[in-house]
Amino acid sequence: xxxxxxxxxxxxxxxxxxxxxxxxxxxxxxxxxxxxxxxxxxxxxxxxxxxxxxxxxxxxxxxxxxxxxxxxxxxxxxxxx
Numbered sequence: 902x903x904x905x906x907x908x909x910x911x912x913x914x915x916x917x918x919x920x921x922x923x924x925x926x927x928x929x930x931x932x933x934x935x936x937x938x939x940x941x942x943x944x945x946x947x948x949x950x951x952x953x954x955x956x957x958x959x960x961x962x963x964x965x966x967x968x969x970x971x972x973x974x975x976x977x978x979x980x981x982x
Contacts, residue, residue: 919966923959926951932965 911919911932918928929949930940943949944958951960966972 919962919971921962924962924965926958926960929960929965933968 915928915932918924918932924932926940926944927937930937933940935943940949940960944951944960949960950964951958953959963972
């Protein structure tokens with residue numbers, strides 16, 4: 902039986918952000934532990950998937966969870982941890 906990864910390394914605001922379908926660039930960078938410039942450069946290079954909603958750039962939270970090896974954890978479980 903596989904165990905659920907521990908989410909104790911995430912603060913409450915990061916767990917809340919990861920429970921949403923998308924994250925702002927700032928939130929994605931914070932959760933991943935990189936600065937605003939680094940995350941924008943990664944988006945420009947195509948390393949980080951993103952899309953625009955009007956003038957805002959959004960990052961899929963499923964991709965961020967996968968990078969943190971939390972892709973097996975449902976979004977609602979992330980928020981409740």
